[in-house]
Amino acid sequence: xxxxxAPAAERDPGLQPERTRLAWRRTTLSSTVVAVLAGKTAxxxxxxxxxxxxxxxxxxxxxxGFLAVAHRRIRGLASSPVPAGLVPRYAxxxxxxxxxxVVCGVGLVLRG
Amino acid sequence: MxxxxxxxxLWFAPAAVRDEGETPDYRFSLANERTFLAWxxxxxxxxxxxxxxxxxxxxxxxxxRVGLALALLAAGALCALRAVNHWVRCxxxxxxxxxxxxxxxxxxxxxxxxxxxxxxxxxxxxxxEG
Numbered sequence: 001x002x003x004x005x006a007p008a009a010e011r012d013p014g015l016q017p018e019r020t021r022l023a024w025r026r027t028t029l030s031s032t033v034v035a036v037l038a039g040k041t042a043x044x045x046x047x048x049x050x051x052x053x054x055x056x057x058x059x060x061x062x063x064x065g066f067l068a069v070a071h072r073r074i075r076g077l078a079s080s081p082v083p084a085g086l087v088p089r090y091a092x093x094x095x096x097x098x099x100x101x102v103v104c105g106v107g108l109v110l111r112g
Numbered sequence: 113m114x115x116x117x118x119x120x121x122l123w124f125a126p127a128a129v130r131d132e133g134e135t136p137d138y139r140f141s142l143a144n145e146r147t148f149l150a151w152x153x154x155x156x157x158x159x160x161x162x163x164x165x166x167x168x169x170x171x172x173x174x175x176x177r178v179g180l181a182l183a184l185l186a187a188g189a190l191c192a193l194r195a196v197n198h199w200v201r202c203x204x205x206x207x208x209x210x211x212x213x214x215x216x217x218x219x220x221x222x223x224x225x226x227x228x229x230x231x232x233x234x235x236x237x238x239x240x241e242g
Contacts, residue, residue: 016142023149030156037163044167085141088200091148092123095196098152102159102189109166109181 017077024070024077031098035063038105047111055104062097062104069093122200133207144202151195154221158188176235180228187224 042056069090077083135141162184169177194217201213 012139014139016139020142020146020149023146027149027153027156030153030160034156034160034163037160037167040167041163082138083142085135085138085203086145086148086199088123088125088196091196091199094152095192098155098159098192099189102185102192105159105163105185106182109162109178109185112166 012081017081017083020083021074021077024074027094028067028070031063031066034101035059038101038108041105041108041112045108045112047108051111052108055108059101059104062101066094066097069097116197119197119200122204123196132204133209136206140206141203144199144206147202148195148199151198152192155188155191155195158184158191162188171239172235180231180235183228187221191221 038059039056042052042059045052045055073086073090162181165184166177166181172180198213198215198217205212
């Protein structure tokens with residue numbers, strides 16, 4: 001945002017694509033922490049084994065889904081010096097993973 | 113409310129966002145994306161906090177523990193949904209050349225976090241006395 005408007009082919013001196021890539025990395029790390037805590041909650045839960053296992057597996061699937069979205073976006077960012085913007089489908093997929101984790105978490109907390 | 117429904121429709125229709133206005137400088141789009149990710153991390157932190165309250169405060173009474181955990185989880189889900197909604201609104205405003213949307217959400221979230229923090233202090237102090 002700051003700095004002179006560079007020609008399209010030139011590298012952005014503000015390193016915006018790199019900063020965005022690192023923001024995705026940080027977010028995947030946060031989601032990893034949440035997945036580990038969800039796993040701990042599932043393991044410690046005293047509910048029916050089937051329900052708890054299903055919730056735990058779903059949380060893991062959400063984590064993998066989030067990693068996949070982040071990976072594809074990071075590859076998209078690296079593909080050109082002037083990367084295309086985030087498409088809403090990826091944003092919604094990332095948020096969907098988070099929301100499904102919350103739904104599983106609510107179930108686990110109530111059962112625990 | 114109608115605006116919200118239109119925004120939700122935009123979440124799933126990338127082409128509809130592209131149809132409007134002009135593509136902004138990619139750096140603005142990336143900055144908007146990073147803001148979205150920062151809000152998503154805030155949401156993940158709230159969710160992680162919810163799980164942590166449930167798992168690592170076993171001495172709390174059941175009602176307090178589950179209530180706080182569910183409140184944090186719900187706040188996290190709300191924060192995540194709001195993040196994508198705000199991202200879509202900002203993206204569209206940039207395309208149309210309008211002012212960026214303003215929001216009461218940060219103030220609201222700050223108040224909620226402050227209330228929960230004070231509650232936790234009280235709960236911990238009372239718990240220790242008991």
